Amino acid sequence: MKYFWTLFWTLILIEMVVYVGSSMIGTEFDAMTGVLIAVPATLLLYIIPAIIPNDPVEKH
Numbered sequence: 001m002k003y004f005w006t007l008f009w010t011l012i013l014i015e016m017v018v019y020v021g022s023s024m025i026g027t028e029f030d031a032m033t034g035v036l037i038a039v040p041a042t043l044l045l046y047i048i049p050a051i052i053p054n055d056p057v058e059k060h
Contacts, residue, residue, distance in 0.1 A: 007042045014038040 015034040022029045 003046070006045055007038075010042045010045065011035065011038040014041060 011034070014037050015031065018031075018034040018037070019029050
């Protein structure tokens with residue numbers, strides 16, 4: 001379920017950024033652009049925590 005909500009909120013936030021950005025530069029809003037950016041962004045959000053080590057740092 002956490003994967004669904006991550007995708008959902010990433011999609012919503014990226015779509016808002018694409019909408020505002022396209023409005024600011026005066027181009028037509030294309031929802032597919034937001035989807036094409038949100039899916040890889042969501043995958044990065046899934047992968048990055050798996051790469052970052054979770055071990056405590058030893059004091060020197």
